[in-house]
Amino acid sequence: MIGTEPARAVIELLDARKTYRTGDIEFEALRGIDLRVDEGEYLAIMGPSGSGKSTLMNILGCLDVLTSGAYRLDGDDVAELSETALAQVRNRRIGFVFQQFHLLPSLTSLRNVELPLVYAGVGKEERRDRAIAALTRVGLGDRLSNRPSELSGGQQQRVAVARALVGDPTMILADEPTGNLDSKSTDDVLGLFDELNDAGRTIVLITHELEVAERAGRIAFVRDGLIAEKEVAA
Numbered sequence: 001m002i003g004t005e006p007a008r009a010v011i012e013l014l015d016a017r018k019t020y021r022t023g024d025i026e027f028e029a030l031r032g033i034d035l036r037v038d039e040g041e042y043l044a045i046m047g048p049s050g051s052g053k054s055t056l057m058n059i060l061g062c063l064d065v066l067t068s069g070a071y072r073l074d075g076d077d078v079a080e081l082s083e084t085a086l087a088q089v090r091n092r093r094i095g096f097v098f099q100q101f102h103l104l105p106s107l108t109s110l111r112n113v114e115l116p117l118v119y120a121g122v123g124k125e126e127r128r129d130r131a132i133a134a135l136t137r138v139g140l141g142d143r144l145s146n147r148p149s150e151l152s153g154g155q156q157q158r159v160a161v162a163r164a165l166v167g168d169p170t171m172i173l174a175d176e177p178t179g180n181l182d183s184k185s186t187d188d189v190l191g192l193f194d195e196l197n198d199a200g201r202t203i204v205l206i207t208h209e210l211e212v213a214e215r216a217g218r219i220a221f222v223r224d225g226l227i228a229e230k231e232v233a234a
Contacts, residue, residue: 095164154185
């Protein structure tokens with residue numbers, strides 16, 4: 001359409017390669033991956049054990065760096081960022097959701113969600129307001145004072161999603177987020193991801209379950225360090 005602005009890339013991988021070395025042995029985990037994810041997209045990444053899927057997730061999450069090639073996150077070349085800047089990227093621009101919820105058992109839902117803002121130096125009153133808003137967004141506005149042991153698995157994962165959202169990150173990176181959930185809780189959490197994506201949030205979901213991956217708009221299949229993609233039928 002004339003006058004339509006081009007989509008803005010959140011993720012750009014260009015000939016991305018990652019080689020691990022142990023003594024004289026080299027293993028090329030990523031063998032030249034090109035990948036682009038635009039703002040507001042929902043991408044699922046699938047692959048068997050040893051395919052390079054976990055390495056790719058670590059690269060996207062700025063938990064590891066490429067051996068060669070380029071990774072641009074929201075326009076910034078990750079290779080040019082200092083360790084301090086990378087830590088800020090992980091805390092402020094990527095919202096992580098893991099299979100293990102990683103909630104601190106002694107803290108309430110509210111305090112767990114506030115934690116990233118504490119590390120970011122946000123003031124107490126603003127932290128509280130933003131954490132309440134995030135928990136309300138995921139349907140847990142009435143569970144602010146509950147500790148993880150007082151919540152179901154699905155509710156704990158919703159707290160983890162709220163924690164990922166509270167810093168208003170560039171994207172949500174979810175690694176097997178339904179792996180520890182029953183079918184009802186899985187549907188609830190995936191429904192939440194659908195809502196977030198419908199509202200414009202960029203989501204990258206790593207999973208080994210096809211029925212989970214098919215909730216995304218695209219699926220990227222990783223095998224032997226290479227990648228192939230397909231659109232998901234509406």
